[in-house]
Amino acid sequence: MIHVAIIGTGAIAPSHIKGYLQFSERYKIIAVCDPDIEKAQKTVKAFGLSAEVYSDYQELARLPELDLVSVCTPPYTHAPISIDFLQQGKHVLVEKPMASSLEECDEMNKAAETSGKILSVVAQNRFRTAMMKMKAILDKNVIGQVLHTQVDSFWWRGHSYYDLWWRGTWEKEGGGCTLNHAVHHIDIFQWMNGLPAEITAVTSNTAHDNAEVEDLSIAIGRYQNGTLAQITSSVVHHGEEQQLTFQGKNARISFPWKVVASQSKENGFPLQDAELEEAVQSEYNRLPALEFEGHSGQIHDMLTSIEEGKQVLVDGKQGRQTLELIMAIYQSATLQKTVQLPLTKKDPFYTRKGIMQHAPRFYEKTTAVQGFDDNSITT
Structure with missing residues (x-):
């Protein structure tokens, strides 16, 4: 049984959770993390998960039973979060884009190589x-x-x-x-x-x-x-x-x-x-x-790679390219x-x-809302 944590409960997180739900005999989501604790709690309730809720991902990085994390946070956080978990000996499935720079990609790939853990970048298409x-x-x-x-x-x-x-x-x-x-x-x-x-x-x-x-x-x-x-x-x-x-x-x-x-x-x-x-x-x-498509297909590929020691289709080198x-x-x-x-x-x-x-700044960003009432997206 592979123990999983979901990091970030924004618009893309449900795609990961729904993907994992197709393989309930192979995994268990044991933790859901978001700085907005109420948002994380709503996600757990919405999907009927028996998972602990955290506001700081570093707290669960040290959980010995944790095997795999899905990083579903904003792009600028992908590299530091992924590196932290890889260094703690956890497998990482990180949303696109892999990182904000090639330098960060190289640091992520180095962490995966050093730890011997799998780093896979979401490319569900x-x-x-x-x-x-x-x-x-x-x-x-x-x-x-x-x-x-x-x-x-x-x-x-x-x-x-x-x-x-x-x-x-x-x-x-x-x-x-x-x-x-x-x-x-x-x-x-x-x-x-x-x-x-x-x-x-x-x-x-x-x-x-x-x-x-x-x-x-x-x-x-x-x-x-x-x-x-x-x-x-x-x-x-x-x-x-x-x-x-x-x-x-x-x-x-x-x-x-x-x-x-x-x-x-x-x-x-x-x-x-x-x-x-x-x-x-x-x-x-x-x-x-x-047999499985989209996020479900990639999660199946990730779980199989962990179980059987196979190469994932989309590793950190592919994500970097x-x-x-x-x-x-x-x-x-x-x-x-x-x-x-x-x-x-x-x-x-x-x-x-x-x-x-x-980088060119075409306009100045002047509005910053925390979220929308309608959180649905198309992928």
């Missing part, structure tokens, strides 16, 4: 049947070399979204839509296609004058072989249509799932390649569906120049201090 199938298709090279990738991470958030006390500042949120919304799609993109060699980007705040951070960014990635990728991150897109498109030499696949293949006429114009489309679709259909791409976007947009990957310790966006010195 990898644990979707469609994403796993698409990754398998790409790995099999069925569509040929990927020539162009399009990432549309389109979300919409109202003006009041950034009124929450920790949102909308570089200090506490660590960035805007690129870091906190598009992180899902950027993670999928780099998992499926790897990091580009260079990034050229622009950012802007077009509709949220109560936030320092961007609400729209556009980046172009260039690979060593000349192939390209474009990444749009947004919280100003009505309808929130999101897509990942991989244009291969032989065919195109995309999410939501679609396959299109062309062959050339004598004059170079396209002719549908129905045979290849059918072959790709058959391979897609043949691949099995996941996603953040590295995001920091390259910020650095390029801020310095208004193309940035080479990988970033180094000398890059201004490697450390939290460097980010705070260089």
Whole structure:
């Protein structure tokens, strides 16, 4: 039986708790922690948990029976909390983004390596049947070399979204839509296609004058072989249509799932390649569906890794790689120049201090509410 603690009872915590509830024979939530003790108590009551309530996470870091913590706190706290628990010999599942800087990521990974404990970063969209199938298709090279990738991470958030006390500042949120919304799609993109060699980007705040951070960014990635990728991150897109498109030499696949293949006429114009489309679709259909998806899928992966000593799908190194791409976007947009990957310790966006010195403040944050009556979110 794996003993679990939930740290932070904000909007994302229910996704973790619901995930754990699917595996009641394998775990037990023994503690719930939040500086707002009443909020923590309400969470325990809402889910019918038999868990102790704490206001200071350091109190439960020393619990000898504790095995695993889910860190569901604001981004600027992820690194210190995760490091503390890893050093106390606990496994850690930390929400995205992994940390506020690459330096913090390196410190977290060092703590995991030293302790021998598992550090996993939440990337629940990898644990979707469609994403796993698409990754398998790409790995099999069925569509040929990927020539162009399009990432549309389109979300919409109202003006009041950034009124929450920790949102909308570089200090506490660590960035805007690129870091906190598009992180899902950027993670999928780099998992499926790897990091580009260079990034050229622009950012802007077009509709949220109560936030320092961007609400729209556009980046172009260039690979060593000349192939390209474009990444749009947004919280100003009505309808929130999101897509990942991989244009291969032989065919195109995309999410939501679609396959299109062309062959050339004598004059170079396209002719549908129905045979290849059918072959790709058959391979897609043949691949099995996941038993557990989303947060439940990632929690299943984490529990299995603890029980069987297996490697988690999304470890701290994978989490760092996603953040590295995001920091390259910020650095390029801020310095208004193309940035080479990988970033180094000398890059201004490697450390939290460097980010705070260089990051653009589009507007001043003037409102800070403690919470909203409606705490529901979409993921």
